[in-house]
Amino acid sequence: MLFINNITYVQPNKELLFEHLQFSIHPHEKIALIGNNGVGKSTLLQLIAGNLKPTTGKIDAEAGVHFVPQLVGQFNQLTVAEVLGIDKKLAALHAILAGEASEENFSLLEDDWTIEERAAEAFQYWQLHDLDLHHPMESLSGGQKTKVFLAGIVIHQPDFVLLDEPTNHLDAASRNQLYEFVKTTSKTLLIVSHDRSLLNLLTTTCELSSSGITTYGGNYDFYAEQKEIERNALNQDIHSQEKALRKAKEKERETSERQQKLDARGKKKQEKAGVARIMMNTLRNNAENSSSKVKGMHQEKIAGLAEKLQDLRSNLADADRMKLGLFKSELHKGKVLAEAENCNFHFANQPNLWATPLNFQIRSGDRLAIKGPNGSGKSTLIELILGNLTATAGRLFRADFKSLYIDQDYSMIRSELSVYEQAENFNHSGLEEHEIKIRLNRFLFTKDEWSKSCSALSGGERMRLLLCCLSIENQAPDVLILDEPTNNLDMQNMEILTNAFSDYNGTLLVVSHDAYFLEQMQVDKEIVLSS
Structure with a gap:
C-alpha cells in the first residue's frame, strides 16, 4: 500500500x-x-x-x-x-x-x-x-x-x-x-x-x-471517452449560453427601440395637447428614469450572462482554442519529390550504413513514416532527402521543394531570444505588434510571458511557440518533416500538435516510435531501415 x-x-x-x-x-x-x-x-x-x-x-x-x-x-x-x-x-x-x-x-x-x-x-x-x-x-x-x-x-x-x-x-x-x-x-x-x-x-x-x-x-481510452462526454456537455453549455446572450442583447435593442418610439409619439401628443413646458419636462424626466431603469436591468442581465459564458469558455481544452491553419502546398498531388534506387551511404572509412540498399519513392501528398531501430540511420536518410548529404552508392533523385524540418528539441526556437522576439523573427508579412500578441495569446502565451527567455521554455512550450511562429510566417512548406516530435510532450501538447498538423495537405515525413501518434497523423506508408 x-x-x-x-x-x-x-x-x-x-x-x-x-x-x-x-x-x-x-x-x-x-x-x-x-x-x-x-x-x-x-x-x-x-x-x-x-x-x-x-x-x-x-x-x-x-x-x-x-x-x-x-x-x-x-x-x-x-x-x-x-x-x-x-x-x-x-x-x-x-x-x-x-x-x-x-x-x-x-x-x-x-x-x-x-x-x-x-x-x-x-x-x-x-x-x-x-x-x-x-x-x-x-x-x-x-x-x-x-x-x-x-x-x-x-x-x-x-x-x-x-x-x-x-x-x-x-x-x-x-x-x-x-x-x-x-x-x-x-x-x-x-x-x-x-x-x-x-x-x-x-x-x-x-x-x-x-x-x-x-x-x-x-485505461486511457476510457478516460478519453469520459473527457469527451464532459467536453461535449461543456460545448453544449457554451452554445446555450451564447444563444441566451444573443437573445438578451436582441431584447435590450428591441426594448430600447420601442421605448424611443413611444417617447417620440408621447412627445408629439403632449405638444399637440398644449401641455405646459414644465409639465413636459417632468414627464420627460419620468420617461428617462423609467427607460434608464429598464436599460440597467437589461445590462445587468447581459453582464451576468457574459461572465458565465467567459467562465465556461475558460474550461475549454487548450487544444480547442488553437487553430494553426497550415495553408496548402502549391505542388500538385502525386508529383515525385524523391526517388531512391539501390541507395546507400557511408561516412569516411566506415561500412555502408544499410545492409539492404534503399529503394523508395516519395510523392507529393504522401504521409510516410521512417522506421528503424536506434542507430539505423533515420537522421542520415532525412539529410539525404533534404539534399544536405549525397548518396555514396546508388542513386537518389531529389526534386526542388520547400521543406520544414522540426526535431524533438524544436531547435528552430532560438534560446537567446525572448518569446515575443522569437515570434517577431517569423513576422515576414508585416503584422502589427498587437496582432503578434494576439497570436501569442491564442497559443497560451500571456502578457506575463512575452518577455520570458526561450531558454526557460519547456518542451511543450517550445512546441506551442513554434506553431505560433508558423502561423505568423504564413508560408506552407511542400514537405514537413517531424523527427520524434512527441518525445518531450505531455498528452495535452500531443493533442495540440496532432490537431495543428491534421489538416496539412502537403507531404509529411515522420520519424516516431509512437504507433498511436502515427495513426493520428494518418500515416499510411513507411520506409523501414535495417542496419
Missing part, C-alpha cells in the same frame, strides 16, 4: 505546485498518472520515490520503491553499477572472494551472493548485451540509459515501480518489450507517460490537476 496524506509541495522558487493531495495505491494496481504540462506529475513521482520531501503532509510506502526517471542525462558521471545502487555490494563481494572477509564487507554485501548473476540476467532480459557494470553512463545512448534503470527492476525485485516517461528514448522493439513487461508483471505500477499504447495497458487512470487527483476507473 501507498498512502499520500494531505501533502503540499512548494518549489524552491516559492511557487506552490500542489496542496492537500490525498491519494492511495493498493498492491498490484497498474495506474496511469496524467495531467497538463507543469502540473507536477514528475515531482509527485520524485516525492513518492523519496528523492524530494513534501513541504507538509506525509507519504507512507509499505513496499520497496524502484524509480525509472525521465531525465537520464544527469547520471552521466556515474557508472552503471553506481546508477543501479549496487557498486558497494559488488566491491564487497569481490573483496570477500579475494580473501578480505571483513565484517564491513559482509555487512555491505548483505548476503546477496547472486548480485552479479541477477545483473547479468537483467541485462540479458533488456537486451543490454555485453554491457559491463563499470561502464560509464555517458557513453550509452538515451535508450540504453533507460534500459539500465529498467534492468534495476529485475535486480532489486521491488514491489512498487515508478516510471516517468519510460518510452521516450526506446525504439519500437524495446517499447514492445516494455509493453509485455507491463502486461505480465504483478508488481504495483504508477506510470507517467504520453505513450497511449502504454497507457491503454493500465487499469486505472488518475488525472492530476490544480484541484487535486481525480480517478477514472479504466
Whole structure:
C-alpha cells in the first residue's frame, strides 16, 4: 500500500505546485498518472520515490520503491553499477572472494551472493548485451540509459515501480518489450507517460490537476471517452449560453427601440395637447428614469450572462482554442519529390550504413513514416532527402521543394531570444505588434510571458511557440518533416500538435516510435531501415 496524506509541495522558487493531495495505491494496481504540462506529475513521482520531501503532509510506502526517471542525462558521471545502487555490494563481494572477509564487507554485501548473476540476467532480459557494470553512463545512448534503470527492476525485485516517461528514448522493439513487461508483471505500477499504447495497458487512470487527483476507473481510452462526454456537455453549455446572450442583447435593442418610439409619439401628443413646458419636462424626466431603469436591468442581465459564458469558455481544452491553419502546398498531388534506387551511404572509412540498399519513392501528398531501430540511420536518410548529404552508392533523385524540418528539441526556437522576439523573427508579412500578441495569446502565451527567455521554455512550450511562429510566417512548406516530435510532450501538447498538423495537405515525413501518434497523423506508408 501507498498512502499520500494531505501533502503540499512548494518549489524552491516559492511557487506552490500542489496542496492537500490525498491519494492511495493498493498492491498490484497498474495506474496511469496524467495531467497538463507543469502540473507536477514528475515531482509527485520524485516525492513518492523519496528523492524530494513534501513541504507538509506525509507519504507512507509499505513496499520497496524502484524509480525509472525521465531525465537520464544527469547520471552521466556515474557508472552503471553506481546508477543501479549496487557498486558497494559488488566491491564487497569481490573483496570477500579475494580473501578480505571483513565484517564491513559482509555487512555491505548483505548476503546477496547472486548480485552479479541477477545483473547479468537483467541485462540479458533488456537486451543490454555485453554491457559491463563499470561502464560509464555517458557513453550509452538515451535508450540504453533507460534500459539500465529498467534492468534495476529485475535486480532489486521491488514491489512498487515508478516510471516517468519510460518510452521516450526506446525504439519500437524495446517499447514492445516494455509493453509485455507491463502486461505480465504483478508488481504495483504508477506510470507517467504520453505513450497511449502504454497507457491503454493500465487499469486505472488518475488525472492530476490544480484541484487535486481525480480517478477514472479504466485505461486511457476510457478516460478519453469520459473527457469527451464532459467536453461535449461543456460545448453544449457554451452554445446555450451564447444563444441566451444573443437573445438578451436582441431584447435590450428591441426594448430600447420601442421605448424611443413611444417617447417620440408621447412627445408629439403632449405638444399637440398644449401641455405646459414644465409639465413636459417632468414627464420627460419620468420617461428617462423609467427607460434608464429598464436599460440597467437589461445590462445587468447581459453582464451576468457574459461572465458565465467567459467562465465556461475558460474550461475549454487548450487544444480547442488553437487553430494553426497550415495553408496548402502549391505542388500538385502525386508529383515525385524523391526517388531512391539501390541507395546507400557511408561516412569516411566506415561500412555502408544499410545492409539492404534503399529503394523508395516519395510523392507529393504522401504521409510516410521512417522506421528503424536506434542507430539505423533515420537522421542520415532525412539529410539525404533534404539534399544536405549525397548518396555514396546508388542513386537518389531529389526534386526542388520547400521543406520544414522540426526535431524533438524544436531547435528552430532560438534560446537567446525572448518569446515575443522569437515570434517577431517569423513576422515576414508585416503584422502589427498587437496582432503578434494576439497570436501569442491564442497559443497560451500571456502578457506575463512575452518577455520570458526561450531558454526557460519547456518542451511543450517550445512546441506551442513554434506553431505560433508558423502561423505568423504564413508560408506552407511542400514537405514537413517531424523527427520524434512527441518525445518531450505531455498528452495535452500531443493533442495540440496532432490537431495543428491534421489538416496539412502537403507531404509529411515522420520519424516516431509512437504507433498511436502515427495513426493520428494518418500515416499510411513507411520506409523501414535495417542496419
